[in-house]
Structure formats: C-alpha cells, structure tokens
Amino acid sequence: MPAERDVPLRSLRERVIQTLWFEGLGLVIVAPLFAFFSSATAGDSFMLLTVLAFVATLWSGFYNAAFDRAESHLTGRVASDRSQGWRVLHAFGLETSLLAVPWPLVVALTPLGWTAALVAELGLPL
Numbered sequence: 756m757p758a759e760r761d762v763p764l765r766s767l768r769e770r771v772i773q774t775l776w777f778e779g780l781g782l783v784i785v786a787p788l789f790a791f792f793s794s795a796t797a798g799d800s801f802m803l804l805t806v807l808a809f810v811a812t813l814w815s816g817f818y819n820a821a822f823d824r825a826e827s828h829l830t831g832r833v834a835s836d837r838s839q840g841w842r843v844l845h846a847f848g849l850e851t852s853l854l855a856v857p858w859p860l861v862v863a864l865t866p867l868g869w870t871a872a873l874v875a876e877l878g879l880p881l
Contacts, residue, residue: 778808785879793875795865803864807857807879814856818849850880 765773782804790800822845823834830841837845854876861872 774812778812782808789875789879792878793865793867799865803861804879806860806864810857810860811853814853815849818852822848853880 782801786801786804787797789795789804790797793800795803826837826841826845827833832838854873858869858872858876861867861875862869865872865875867875
C-alpha cells in the first residue's frame with residue numbers, strides 16, 4: 756500500500772468561491788436559453804434558475820453528507836475510499852434526487868404543467 760501523503764484540501768472559503776462562480780456562470784449561460792425555450796421573460800427565467808440553483812446547492816450538501824454518513828456506517832469506509840459501485844450509486848442517487856426535489860418548484864413557479872416541468876428539469880443539466 757502506498758504511503759499516505761498530506762494532500763491539502765480546499766478550504767471552506769475556496770469551496771464557497773468555486774461554487775458561487777460555477778453557479779453564477781451557469782445562470783448567465785442557462786437563463787437566456789431557458790427563457791427562450793419556455794417563453795418566460797429573462798427576469799423570470801433568471802429568478803427561477805437562481806432559486807433552483809440555491810435549492811440544488813443546499814440539497815447537494817445535505818445529500819452528500821447523508822450518503823457519506825450512511826456509507827461509513829454500512830461499510831466502515833470514508834468517502835475518499837469509495838468503491839466504483841458506491842460511486843455509481845452515489846452519482847445516480849444525487850442526479851435523480853436533483854431532478855425530483857426541485858421539480859415541484861418548477862411547477863409551482865411557472866405556468867408549466869408536470870410533464871413540461873419534467874422535460875425542463877431534464878433539459879437543465881444538459
């Protein structure tokens with residue numbers, strides 16, 4: 756087994772800055788496209804996607820913490836030692852829940868029905 760090295764991890768400040776840049780640039784790129792395809796105004800599109808980005812960021816943190824805790828309890832491993840199968844399960848669960856959790860918000864905050872909101876939710880990550 757290779758010797759462990761002290762690998763510096765990103766600080767909380769660096770993670771927050773990275774997340775804000777990622778979400779901000781995503782909004783700048785996606786909001787006009789969403790407005791075009793949904794016939795929403797640019798302002799409405801930006802506000803909806805800002806809410807969805809906020810919900811997704813909170814949900815992702817909650818999901819990752821809960822999954823890491825459950826995995827540690829079930830396998831005795833930490834997330835950095837996650838097997839390929841557990842990585843696939845984690846990714847599938849996160850992406851599926853990131854579709855399901857904000858879906859009702861899209862229905863509530865737009866004139867889209869459930870099916871159209873689901874299509875919109877599927878298209879946003881793309």
